[in-house]
Amino acid sequence: MTQDDPPAGTRADLIAAGLHLFGQQGFAATPTRALAALAKTNVASIAYHFGGKEGLRLACGAEVARRIGQVAGPPATELPATRRDALDRLEAMLRAMVVFLTQGPQAQDTVAFILRELSEGGPAFDLVYDAFFLPKHRELCALAGMATDQPAEAEETRLLVFSLLGQAVYFRIGQPVICRRMGWTGYSAAETTAIADRLAANMRAILRSQP
Amino acid sequence: MTQDDPPAGTRADLIAAGLHLFGQQGFAATPTRALAALAKTNVASIAYHFGGKEGLRLACGAEVARRIGQVAGPPATELPATRRDALDRLEAMLRAMVVFLTQGPQAQDTVAFILRELSEGGPAFDLVYDAFFLPKHRELCALAGMATDQPAEAEETRLLVFSLLGQAVYFRIGQPVICRRMGWTGYSAAETTAIADRLAANMRAILRSQP
DNA sequence: GCAATTTAATCAAACGATTGATTTAATCGC
DNA sequence: GCGATTAAATCAATCGTTTGATTAAATTGC
DSSP, X not given: OOTTSOXXXXXXXXXXXXXXXXXXXXXXXSOHHHHHHHTTSOTHHHHHHHSSHHXXXXXXXXXXXXXXXXXXXXXXXXXXXXXXXXXXXXXXXHHHHHHHHXXXXXXXXXXXXXXXXXXXXXXXXXXXXXXXXXXXXXXXXXXXXXXXXXXXXSHHHHHHHHHHHHHHHHHHHTHHHHHHHHTOSSOOHHHHHHHHHHHHHHHXXXXXXXX | OOTTSOOOTHHHHHHHHHHHHHHHHOXXXXXXXHHHHHTTSOTHHHHHHHSSHHHHHHHHHHXXXXXXXXXHOSOOSSOOSSHHHHHHHHHHXXXXXXXXXXXXXXXXXXXXXXXXXHHHTOTHHHHHIIXXXXXXXXXXXXXXXXXXXXXXXXXXXXXXXXXXXXXXXXXXXXXXXXXXHHTOSSOOHHHHHHHHHHHHHHHHHHHHTOO
């Protein structure tokens, strides 16, 4: 198998279990026996395949980077021609991000794992930052800079992009609070659309007021 | 001591240790010995004062609710007279929230603890939700509804308020990512101001485009 | 082609270390 | 001296890891 193929077999089962349990309860709070049980294998398999619990954590991080690479795709090389195009591209990317964050059972585990590593300062953090956050943020800054007639790497632009991103991320992190307050039982298609519409409108309002 | 006074002595030391360690590494990942060491006392004190580790967790939740009650103050009973006043009040509350989220070493632990309880579905979650999130969100909805000429409890208004809140919360949760990308070493006064200005501008742009 | 051998993978069992909790003794304030 | 705390010692349970045995698939030697 090539490097970019999804793992298969017991290795894959353990990584899936790791993403799920590490993301849901945290690394330290997840016993190796729970991982093995979920992966329908023996605890010794963890040491055999990954050298230990910590090794599985790193493998999960690599898998996350791989999955995200698939979703995000290669960063666009050429910038759009007009401000209008830049705005449209920004909106499309924001909407895609909302869908990725709120939909898909696999994305659920992926996002939860990343957030855990983030707050725990886990070793998978650097991996995901370099592989995803940084290039994606740069891409968004280029678009936002174009939409606001400002340098892409200006402090104002970078901060602006974070404030746009933050809105989307919050709906994943704060899901329990949000769903309770909204009277939702979860994020199905209708809720995702409502969120994406809201954030897209916010983005256009913010960028329109900027120049 | 009355109910609203901050605890003192070993109890207070243990609660401070709990907020710090539970928030930083999670509940399950924090050994009682680490709690006792940080509080400069013995492990048995935890059982003595709180009945056990779980009791300390609840006491931390209560302390968080108490602190937040101090910061948030009593919800305003009367609504502002004009749309302009509503906007000003919203901006003031948003700025206060950013300061609370980014500044203050005590707030750091408090916020981290809440977020942990949130993602772990801990027993302190209901406490904080009822004591803080819900009334504060209602208050913001009333103001936002006034600023946009919409019913305060309309689904659109509630979602709008969440999208405003999300921006602020993200800057606390994503601090490691944000600081690295911004070239900051942390949130000092200058960074907090930059964030608050950005979010205030976003809020005004969003609400202005609404009606 | 086929037995002999090696390798990869999984398993149950057990290891030492650490966990939260408990018990017992010492200490403090008054 | 006495109730309220704190400290030290110990408990069973659980943690991550290691072990030696077992199975199945490749690989080798001829």
